[in-house]
Structure formats: structure tokens, C-alpha cells
Amino acid sequence: MLYRTAGQFKTSYAEDHALFPVRQDAMLLGVILLFAFVILPLTASAFTFQALLIPVLIYALAALGLNILTGYAGQLSLGTGAFMGVGAYACYKLITIFPELNIFLAIALSGFFSAGTGVLFGLPSLRIKGFYLAIATLAAQFFLVWLFQKWGWLYNYSSSGAIQVPNIEMFGVTVTGPRASDLVQYYFVLVVVCLVTWLAINITRGRIGRMWKAVRDMDIAAELVGINLMRAKLTAFFVSSYIVGVSGALFVFMWRGAAEANLFDISLSFRVLFIAIIGGLGSILGNYLGAFLIVALPVVIGAVPAAFGIPISSSTVEHLNVMTIGALIIAFLILEPHGLARLWAIIREKLVLWPFPH
Amino acid sequence: MKTMLKAALLATIAAGLAAPAVAQDALQLPNMSYRTGPFAATGTPHMNGQLDYMTMLNERDGGINGVPVAFEECETGYNTEKGVECYEKTKSEGALVTQPWSTGITLQVLPQTNVDEITVYAPGYGFSAMQDGKVFQWAFNPPTSYWDGASMIVNALGDGNPDNLNGQKIAFLHLDHPYGKEPIPLLEQLAEKHGFTLLPIPVGLTEMQNQSAQWLQIRRERPDFVVMWGWGAMNAGAVTEAAKTRYPMDQFVSVWWGAHEPDLRLIGEEGQGFRALSWNFPRSDSQVMQDVKEYVVDAGKSQIDQDSGEFDSMAYQRGVLMSVILAEAVRVAQEHADTPDISREDLRWGFENLNLDEARLEEIGVEGMMAPFSTSCANHTGNASAWMVEWDGEKFVKVSDLLPADRETIDALVEEQAAAYAEANAPWPTNEECDQ
Numbered sequence: 008m009l010y011r012t013a014g015q016f017k018t019s020y021a022e023d024h025a026l027f028p029v030r031q032d033a034m035l036l037g038v039i040l041l042f043a044f045v046i047l048p049l050t051a052s053a054f055t056f057q058a059l060l061i062p063v064l065i066y067a068l069a070a071l072g073l074n075i076l077t078g079y080a081g082q083l084s085l086g087t088g089a090f091m092g093v094g095a096y097a098c099y100k101l102i103t104i105f106p107e108l109n110i111f112l113a114i115a116l117s118g119f120f121s122a123g124t125g126v127l128f129g130l131p132s133l134r135i136k137g138f139y140l141a142i143a144t145l146a147a148q149f150f151l152v153w154l155f156q157k158w159g160w161l162y163n164y165s166s167s168g169a170i171q172v173p174n175i176e177m178f179g180v181t182v183t184g185p186r187a188s189d190l191v192q193y194y195f196v197l198v199v200v201c202l203v204t205w206l207a208i209n210i211t212r213g214r215i216g217r218m219w220k221a222v223r224d225m226d227i228a229a230e231l232v233g234i235n236l237m238r239a240k241l242t243a244f245f246v247s248s249y250i251v252g253v254s255g256a257l258f259v260f261m262w263r264g265a266a267e268a269n270l271f272d273i274s275l276s277f278r279v280l281f282i283a284i285i286g287g288l289g290s291i292l293g294n295y296l297g298a299f300l301i302v303a304l305p306v307v308i309g310a311v312p313a314a315f316g317i318p319i320s321s322s323t324v325e326h327l328n329v330m331t332i333g334a335l336i337i338a339f340l341i342l343e344p345h346g347l348a349r350l351w352a353i354i355r356e357k358l359v360l361w362p363f364p365h
Numbered sequence: 366m367k368t369m370l371k372a373a374l375l376a377t378i379a380a381g382l383a384a385p386a387v388a389q390d391a392l393q394l395p396n397m398s399y400r401t402g403p404f405a406a407t408g409t410p411h412m413n414g415q416l417d418y419m420t421m422l423n424e425r426d427g428g429i430n431g432v433p434v435a436f437e438e439c440e441t442g443y444n445t446e447k448g449v450e451c452y453e454k455t456k457s458e459g460a461l462v463t464q465p466w467s468t469g470i471t472l473q474v475l476p477q478t479n480v481d482e483i484t485v486y487a488p489g490y491g492f493s494a495m496q497d498g499k500v501f502q503w504a505f506n507p508p509t510s511y512w513d514g515a516s517m518i519v520n521a522l523g524d525g526n527p528d529n530l531n532g533q534k535i536a537f538l539h540l541d542h543p544y545g546k547e548p549i550p551l552l553e554q555l556a557e558k559h560g561f562t563l564l565p566i567p568v569g570l571t572e573m574q575n576q577s578a579q580w581l582q583i584r585r586e587r588p589d590f591v592v593m594w595g596w597g598a599m600n601a602g603a604v605t606e607a608a609k610t611r612y613p614m615d616q617f618v619s620v621w622w623g624a625h626e627p628d629l630r631l632i633g634e635e636g637q638g639f640r641a642l643s644w645n646f647p648r649s650d651s652q653v654m655q656d657v658k659e660y661v662v663d664a665g666k667s668q669i670d671q672d673s674g675e676f677d678s679m680a681y682q683r684g685v686l687m688s689v690i691l692a693e694a695v696r697v698a699q700e701h702a703d704t705p706d707i708s709r710e711d712l713r714w715g716f717e718n719l720n721l722d723e724a725r726l727e728e729i730g731v732e733g734m735m736a737p738f739s740t741s742c743a744n745h746t747g748n749a750s751a752w753m754v755e756w757d758g759e760k761f762v763k764v765s766d767l768l769p770a771d772r773e774t775i776d777a778l779v780e781e782q783a784a785a786y787a788e789a790n791a792p793w794p795t796n797e798e799c800d801q
Contacts, residue, residue, distance in 0.1 A: 058449075058454070166546060166782065167543035171476070171790060173790060185476035185790070186792070264477065265472050265476075267542065269542060269570055270445065272570075306450060320668075321398065321437075322440045
């Protein structure tokens with residue numbers, strides 16, 4: 008009833024190719040954007056911004072980057088954390104070498120460093136695939152984190168080996184560093200995430216995206232129909248690492264405020280991979296759903312016992328949390344192995360047909 | 366069923382979004398604990414000690430000057446990401462202080478606390494340059510800093526005169542983490558000054574339990590001393606590896622976190638001669654420990670493992686002392702503000718005017734457990750001296766008097782690093798009103 012598509016006739020090719028051919032989809036997105044841009048910022052507390060909204064957006068962006076590589080182009084990667092690190096350290100060096108550089112520009116540029124590194128470590132993908140490629144990207148993960156620790160120039164030889172985000176102004180407003188307000192940082196991240204998501208949707212449904220999907224589904228067949236495998240795989244590594252690098256720069260500059268090399272270790276890569284897999288490989292929406300489940304839900308669940316006045320210690324809450332999230336992940340994967348995005352697709356399909364079963 | 370599920374879901378979301386209510390009738394002194402994760406073994410006894418002292422105050426005196434203490438724990442698992450979350454959560458609950466409990470989390474929240482005007486209390490850890498009260502107005506690391514510790518160890522190794530180390534080689538086995546790297550700049554300066562060779566040997570977070578590569582290097586290099594800056598599973602790994610490779614224990618010295626009985630019990634007799642610098646020494650017959658025993662442990666309100674002798678351990682009693690200092694700061698603040706209901710600014714004043722001299726330590730009932738110290742507007746550390754303790758096969762014994770630190774070198778480095786920090790984080794307000 009709510010999702011009735013009857014009566015929505017397309018009268019031109021442009022309309023048929025629109026981003027959201029179904030009116031209800033566009034309306035739903037409008038409501039979500041209204042929430043994200045207006046209602047949440049008006050109501051959220053500092054804790055909500057810092058522990059829920061900003062991290063969910065940043066992790067979703069990182070997962071989006073990984074999803075382009077793994078979900079769309081079929082190249083398994085375990086080096087996401089390190090590529091995020093490349094973006095973060097590149098942004099830090101750009102900001103400290105050129106202090107007058109606009110931070111928005113610096114974050115956009117830092118993605119290119121990560122993209123270059125990604126292409127470099129993507130070269131083995133031309134010869135190997137599947138689990139073997141995963142091992143090659145794992146090498147990138149360990150090598151890069153080692154480099155972040157050992158190469159003092161990257162962190163300006165600070166004695167702690169950590170990088171600290173300075174206060175940076177953009178058009179007279181402090182956007183990074185301790186003096187930046189949560190609201191400003193939230194809007195900054197939101198705008199970047201929306202922009203990149205819009206780009207990603209258009210790339211993945213266009214010529215390049217179809218090329219990637221063809222390679223993913225069967226690379227020999229793709230080569231036979233005239234797709235240049237090298238170009239397809241390397242563009243996937245380039246675009247994916249670019250987005251991952253941008254998310255890494257946001258991760259440190261808009262949220263953490265400081266970082267040391269260990270932050271970008273393998274557990275971060277796995278976390279992003281889990282988000283992408285649970286959200287749904289080969290989907291854009293899935294990254295957001297996955298990020299909500301993996302990043303935000305533990306925080307929300309952690310607040311439940313206190314809200315009901317149940318007196319249990321915070322370490323017990325933490326143990327319970329790990330168990331609950333683990334159980335939820337298993338439950339969701341049994342319920343729908345293709346991820347949360349597929350679950351939503353099924354719900355939507357049912358809604359379109361409702362009240363008829365077929 | 367459905368409505369119940371819905372109600373539960375709504376409540377969950379509401380609980381997550383709504384800012385927790387601010388309690389007015391208690392002193393909000395939250396702690397960031399890590400009773401889970403790879404560092405839980407060393408974290409838990411410290412957190413038990415901190416918590417039990419505050420519980421004892423609540424039970425015995427009804428709090429501090431009549432106001433009960435809410436010593437809520439927020440679990441981080443030593444994870445900096447969780448640390449930020451905990452910081453934001455406790456801030457919204459009206460916390461008077463933040464106790465980050467990790468050098469990584471300290472570095473993370475330090476700039477933020479300066480803007481939010483919340484005191485960072487990092488007893489015996491954190492960033493050593495926090496000593497400079499003019500730059501770090503809101504950060505305190507009493508009773509002593511890592512640089513003080515490193516200097517005291519060097520003094521002890523040279524038998525009171527570090528110049529005796531001339532021509533010798535000291536291996537610095539450390540956790541490859543901001544915490545482990547913290548003393549390196551000072552040790553480098555001391556090496557240059559006194560003519561010894563410093564050999565930093567990092568231990569990655571993933572290799573803590575298997576340090577064969579590091580100890581192979583130590584065997585090859587044959588250093589005169591090994592100084593350890595480890596934490597959690599790393600210390601246990603290092604002492605077992607040292608015993609295995611038959612490294613002479615009397616050449617092996619650790620910072621205070623290495624004075625941890627469960628780690629040494631793994632090797633027992635073989636660990637004889639292992640030394641550690643400690644700013645505290647356990648004394649279970651002191652007034653405070655007896656009160657903790659009476660009001661908390663015997664009353665069943667403590668989480669400690671009594672069978673393993675945790676009550677008498679270095680770590681547990683160190684935790685108690687950490688809370689003693691915090692409670693003293695609160696008391697000083699209450700007297701200064703002339704009200705038991707203090708603000709964040711009052712507590713900062715309290716920390717700046719701590720005066721735990723011999724008389725006061727005795728009054729509290731912790732005499733002999735730690736060295737006296739006092740803080741000031743310009744000095745936020747207090748620079749208490751520490752003892753060398755030695756493992757005799759069963760327990761730690763005191764083997765030195767209070768050790769001196771090289772104030773001149775440390776203070777110069779503090780000033781330099783604090784200025785560099787302020788510059789990197791500009792605009793950073795400094796307090797020029799402090800006189801030395």
C-alpha cells in the first residue's frame with residue numbers, strides 16, 4: 008500500500024535511468040536526509056555525535072570503499088585498515104607542510120595517496136585471485152602499519168609516535184582539533200559522505216561499474232567480451248582505495264583527533280570487512296546498515312542496563328555486549344546470508360506487492 | 366510478544382539517544398577501567414584498589430566531607446576508541462575528573478579536556494610533559510612521571526652516580542605504543558650526558574607473549590642492563606623469556622608496572638634479583654588498608670580475589686593510593702571552595718594545591734606506602750621519589766632508599782616538549798600567572 012508503484016509511468020529514457028525510478032524510494036531517502044541534516048543535529052547530544060553519528064558515517068564510508076573492491080569488482084582485500092592509515096597520515100603531512108591548505112581540499116587530496124598505494128598493492132591481482140589475493144593485501148596491511156611506526160617523518164618525529172590533529176579553520180569556523188564543535192564536524196562528515204556516496208552510486212551503475220561486475224562474475228568471460236582486465240581491476244583498486252583513504256582522513260581528523268600506528272592494524276581491516284559483509288556485498292545501502300549494526304548497536308546496547316537501573320558492572324556489560332552482537336551477527340547471517348541490504352530488498356519487494364502474496 | 370519487542374526496541378533507542386541524567390547529590394569521579402582485553406590482568410587489581418578505597422570512604426565516612434562518591438567505571442578494554450566514547454559519556458554525566466588509564470587515551474582526550482575544562486588525572490602514567498602546569502592547566506600526573514622514573518632507574522643502575530654507567534650498554538625493552546616510547550627522549554639525553562649506549566628494543570602489541578626475537582637480540586648484544594617498560598601480558602612474557610634464556614636477573618629492571626606479583630610467580634625462585642622501580646610499597650597493616658579490609662573486603666563489597674593474595678599485592682595497594690590522592694584533591698578543593706559540592710574548576714584547584722607531606726600521609730593512614738610530595742600551579746606532577754623493590758622468590762622487598770631524579774635534565778625537557786605540544790595544538794591557552 009505504502010509502496011504501490013502502479014501508475015508511475017516512465018515516458019522518457021532519462022526518467023527510466025533516474026537515480027530513484029520509484030517515487031517512494033526518493034521520498035524515503037528524502038525523509039532520511041531530512042533526519043540526517045535537520046532533525047538529528049537539532050536533538051543530538053555531544054555523546055550521540057561522538058559515539059554514534061560520526062563514527063557510523065565514517066565506518067560506512069570505509070566499508071563503501073571496500074565494497075567497491077570486494078563487492079563490485081570481486082577482489083578480496085584485507086588491507087583496508089592500512090589504506091585508511093595512508094589517507095590519515097597523508098592528510099596529516101599535507102596539513103603540517105602546507106598549513107594554509109583548505110582542510111576539505113587536504114582530505115580530498117589525501118585520498119589520492121591512498122589510491123596510489125592501493126593500485127601498487129593491487130598489481131598482484133592481475134595474476135592471483137581469491138584467497139591468494141587476500142594474502143597479498145594482508146602483506147600490505149602489515150607492511151604499511153610497520154612503516155607508520157618506523158618512518159619518523161610521517162609523524163614529524165614526535166616522541167610518542169602519535170599524530171595529533173591541530174585546530175584548523177575553514178571560512179572562519181574551526182572544523183578540526185579539540186576546539187571544533189561536534190555539530191560542525193558532523194556536518195562536514197555528512198557532506199563528504201553524501202558526496203562520495205552519490206558518486207559511488209553513479210560509478211557503480213554506469214559503464215565502469217558494469218565492467219567491474221562482469222569481472223567479478225567471471226573474469227575469463229569478461230575478457231572475451233572485450234573488457235580490459237588490467238584496467239578494470241586497477242580502477243577498482245584506485246576508486247576503492249581513494250574512498251578508503253578519505254574515510255581514514257576523516258576518521259582521524261573529524262573524529263579521533265589523535266592516532267598512533269596501531270590504530271590501523273588488522274582488527275580495523277576486519278571490522279570494516281565485517282560491516283561490508285553483514286551489510287551486504289555489492290550494495291551501497293548495506294554499508295550504512297552494517298555500520299549501524301557493528302558500530303552503533305554496541306553503544307546503544309551498553310546504555311540499556313543503566314537506563315533501566317539494573318545494577319551490573321561496566322565490565323559485565325561489555326562481556327554481554329560482545330555476546331549479544333556476536334549472536335546478532337550470526338542470526339542475521341542465517342536469516343539472510345546476502346546481508347542486511349538484501350533483507351531490506353526483500354521487505355521492499357513484499358511491500359510493493361502488498362496485500363497480494365505474488 | 367510483538368508489542369514487547371517494540372517497547373524494548375524503543376526503550377533501547379531512547380536510552381541510547383537521551384543524555385543520561387546528571388546526579389547532583391554525589392561526587393562524580395568516574396574511572397575508565399579495563400577488566401576485559403589483553404591488559405585486564407594488570408588492570409583489574411589496580412581498578413579494584415581504586416574502587417575499594419572509594420567504597421571504604423563511602424562506608425566509613427559517608428563519602429568525602431559528607432558527600433558520597435560515585436566512582437562509576439566505564440569499560441574501555443584499553444581500546445582508545447572506547448576511551449573516547451567513555452570520555453564523552455562521563456562528561457555528559459557531569460564528571461568532575463577523567464581518569465583515562467592509558468597513555469594512548471590520555472593523548473587522545475588531553476586536547477579535548479583543555480577545551481571542556483575537565484581535569485585529567487593520570488596517576489603515575491600519561492604524558493610526562495604534563496608536569497608543566499603553565500601549559501597543561503587541566504592535566505595532572507602525580508605522584509611521579511615516567512621521565513622521573515627513567516631517571517631514577519638510571520641513577521640506581523649507576524649505584525647513585527650515573528656517570529658510573531660510562532661505556533656501558535642499556536637495552537630498553539619497551540611496548541611499541543605511545544606508553545612504551547614515552548621515556549625514550551629522556552633516556553637518549555641521559556645516555557649522551559653520562560656516556561652510556563641506549564639500545565631501544567620495541568615489542569609490538571602482537572608479539573607481547575612471544576618475545577623470542579627480542580631476547581635473541583639481547584643475547585647477541587650482551588647489554589649490561591635491560592630496562593623494561595612493559596604492560597599487561599608483555600611483562601609476564603619478558604620475565605619468562607629472561608628466565609628461559611638465563612639472562613642474569615640482577616641486570617633486569619622494570620618500571621613500576623613490572624612490580625606485579627602474578628607475573629613473577631610464573632618463574633618463582635628463578636626470578637630472584639629482578640628489580641623494579643616503584644612509587645608505592647604495600648603495607649597491609651596500615652590504617653587505610655585495615656579500614657579497607659574491615660569496611661569493604663570483609664563486608665563482601667570488594668571484587669578482589671582473596672585467595673591469590675591480591676589484597677597484599679603491589680598493584681592493588683597502588684590502586685588504593687591512586688584513589689587516596691584523588692580523594693585528597695577533592696578534600697582540598699572542598700575546603701578551598703568552602704562547600705562540599707565542588708565544581709570542575711574547584712577540583713582543578715585542589716589538584717594544584719596537594720600537599721601530601723609526612724604528617725598528612727600519616728593522618729590519612731598511608732605512611733610508608735608512598736613518598737611525600739606536593740603539587741603547585743607550575744608543577745602538576747609533584748615528582749615524588751620512588752624505591753627499588755626486588756623479587757626474593759616469593760614477594761617484593763624494598764632494597765633502596767628513596768631515589769633522586771635528574772631534575773635539571775627532566776625540567777628542561779618538560780619545558781621543551783610542553784612548548785612543542787602547545788605550538789602543535791595552537792591556539793592553546795597557557796597560564797602565565799604561575800610563578801615557579
